[in-house]
Amino acid sequence: MTDILTDPVPHKRETSNFSGPTRRYAGRLWAFLSLLVAACVVMPFAALALQAVQGSAGLWPHLVTTVLPVALRDTFTLLVGVGLLTMIIGTGTAWLVTAYDFPGRRLLEWTLLLPLAMPTYIIAYAYLDILHPIGPAQAFVRDLLGYDSPRQFRLPDVRSMWGCIVLFSFVLYPYVYITTRAMFLMQGANLLEAARTLGVSRRALFRRIALPLARPAIAVGVALALMEALNDVGAAEFLGVRTMTVTVYTTWITRSDLPGAAQIALAMLVLVVGLVTLERVARQRQRYTLSAQRARLMEPRRLGALQGVATLFIGFLPVLLGFMAPFAYLVNEAVKRYQFSGISDRLADAAFSTLGYSALATLIVMLAGIIAAYALRMHPSRNGNWIYRLSTIGYAAPGTVVALAVLIPLAGFDRFLDQSAREWLGVSTGLIMMGSGAALVFAYSVRFLTIAAGSVDAGLSRIPLSLDHASRSLGQGAFGTLRKIHLPLSKSALAAAALLVFVDCVKELPATLLLRPLNVETFATQLYGEAARGTYEEAAIAALAIVAVGILPVILLARTGRRKSQ
Template sequence: MLPVLALLWQAMRGSDGLWSHLAANVLPHAISQTVTLLAGVGVLVAVIGTGCAWLVTAYDFRGRRVLEWALLLPLSVPTYIVAYAYLDLLHPLGPVQGLVRAMLGYDSPREFRLPDIRSMTGAIILLSLVLYPYVYLPVRAMFMTQAANLVEVSRALGTTRGQVFRRVALPLARPAIAVGVSLALMETLNDIGASEFLGVRSLTISVYTTWVTRSDLPGAAQISLAMLVLVVALISFERWARRRQRYSTSAQRHRRFAPRRLRGGAGMIALGLGALPVVLGFLTPALFLATEAWRRFRFAGLSDSLIVEARNTFLLAAIATFAVLACGITVAYAARAFPRRGVLIAQRVATLGYAMPGTVLAIGILVVVAGLDRWIDSTAQRWFGVSTGLIFIGSGAALGYAYLARFLAISVGSVEAGFSRISQSYDHAARTLGKGVTGTLWQVHLPLSHGAIAAAGLLVFVDCMKELSATLLLRPLNFETLATHLYAEAARGTYEDAALAALAIVLVGLLPVMLLARVGRAADRT
């Protein structure tokens, strides 16, 4: 709660007369751009994610089993890396437009050029190609759990296969679609690199420029509160839309409906439609990054600065992951051991940070930590005559705090899922044998849930590596990570110099996707 309270306090201080300028010239355009971006991404990820989920669930064709897990691959590529890759690929002097001009007989970009990808349309398409797995994953799980008798009864009542999808499968999957779209929109709000690269002046970009360019912290806090209101509105609207929906199912084991076999041309069309998001959202940028990284490596090798940035990234992500896991285990086990109303409310409040965009969270933390640094420095000067400087901001502790607040929900959710598989009888037996609450955690719960804890650690580690918005605002001076290095090179237009850093982030990002695919295959077998 500290970042939110700090935002309120800082916003009420005013911004030295600049608030009227922000309200008149910055906020209307930024809110309009943000709402347009959210609406476009929301519609497109719902269409792509739901369509792909139905395709691989309701139909059987050659390549379907590969496609089931391959559709998750775009999750491994951060949005700002996809934007970075396509900006170079689709540049007027880039390979794609050069090939098109050669095929059409043109010699110069002045004679023919494709529409500029730096636009709202380009941002919506590229963000959707990366974020649709947030919808695909829960919707496919929902489709797979729908009993065969529902489909068979609807077919017996005269519905076609298309009507089965529209009138039976889609309404039942609506809660999963709503959850997936909400997650995708949260990631869209959190994005800072892709939006800036593609020329979209969103609220996130406005917060960053107001603080960094104008040095107006109260103004940045006021825009951050506007973003926070938008987040609350999104979550409230999603819950309001499902307020009267109920889902009931039989206690008997489900019998899945048999997918329809597609052969020949129909199978090839289905494979092509399913593979298109994978090719555009993962294969194309990944191959581009691999090619550019190899060229850069052959030309200049690994620079010392890149090695230092990789070390900073891994060290920071490892320390933050350890802290997030420790706090996640504490919060999840406290809710299990003491399931009182106050503890459960505290657990929910502790995990609210994931719903806050990284830029908003960073501004709130900046206010808190900077105030603490100033207090420590003034106290040290008054008592000992020594200036301590910026202890927390300068050491990177503020950035670790941001990672902890933002990704604690991932740790708590995964650890809680692991604890839920352990019967309460284990707790009772351990207490009967003389173990206290802490002893039961160390000797019973941690050994039995090490798989869930390891999975949580992997997800948190990769998210810390990819996080850009909070890292840009809270990193110490002269401290660069792979993500901030890529952002700086792309902002300067020197794309080839950032290819190695981008490829490293993508390769590490593949790890949780492989874990998700493995879990999905295990669920399919059961």
């Protein structure tokens, strides 16, 4: 999955050999379509920059002196804390299941992926109730210690920076676990065994050989985790941490200050560019490091019974805190809610809206991804690579920034259309784009196009060009070859991409919260609203539905990882 999201364009490409005028025409047509897709992605960010530049002259100094210092401090603290803790948890668990053999290791390998199904805002919503002073966890501790009231004893408040860092880390560590474990599996046994013959202990082997070789993969995983942490708005707001994402949201919604929100969003993009640059550098080093690692895989060391049980407990602890505990809470609350009043009509409406918007966005994203990837296969060039990369920049931007960027041009289009209709026809068109949900679908498409384009590109790269030549010799053009050869042979990659896009749309909170039509709720927004009001039990079923949908790509990743490790 990290290959798709971070560097989808291979370094070397062969040209699909449709010769003569037919190939030139087909290449230009697909290049034009790809350019159109890239323009639709870039246009909102250009509008965002223009809006920020047009802000009042005194606005930026005010933001710099009053708003940004707190937002930058909290964001920096959160990213440093999450980066360090996810690195420790992800790298440690990856080494445990790779270097040691103990009862339950095979089960632990894939259960360590389960926190990926738990969005950050859901785990914050769950633990706010679990760790509440009168919640089940603190009540249990007080019973053990012999206290009767929260006034006599209470744990530190989870609504704090440390609580936000810990909760984020136990959800986001799988990004580091996936990339680092893949690196550990690719490290040849000959190198590690040579170190063992020189008297290097297993701990020193990890510290002096395995860990340095895995640093690029660790950097990639940490960068992905930090981008997810930066994208969050619900959990940080619930936990009282004023990150830049929360600041953009409050500046826009609470203060109705669109230019100010646009200027803060631009500052966020600078931070995102830094994270992406770090990740790119790490992947370049990763390619170099892996080039010679094609030997026999390392044999895990068999642990004794007591050591095995202790290792299984340590490895299972992140799963317990990052998935099992909040999932059990959601199931318990959902069952109680269902027994009390059944399933409300609001939940059914939210399910219809969630599935409808997500399915429509998935269809559009897959079509745009096919255009972007196939244009690069038909017409590979430096310009084609740049067009492809421009069409996939949306994933790096937080959902709040994407929503703000989409709002500016589409709201302007609605105003222009309404004013023109009033002048020429004497009628009002209203908010066509913003009121119909088209803006929300467009935001989903901009943000998640990278997943579809990367998956299609990966699938096409595995199809030999000899099939293109055979199709051409049988009289098929570019579109016929795509329809009859490439799409059928890439159906597994297409299905995986569609699943990932659909799940990400269902889980997306910031863009949905800001762009949904009036009186329309999805699972994510309904959960956010109930948690903001403190009525956690009302949103348990919606939260459980999001987690259930989020488990699907975890199953896909587990199956893929099992095949690679065999």
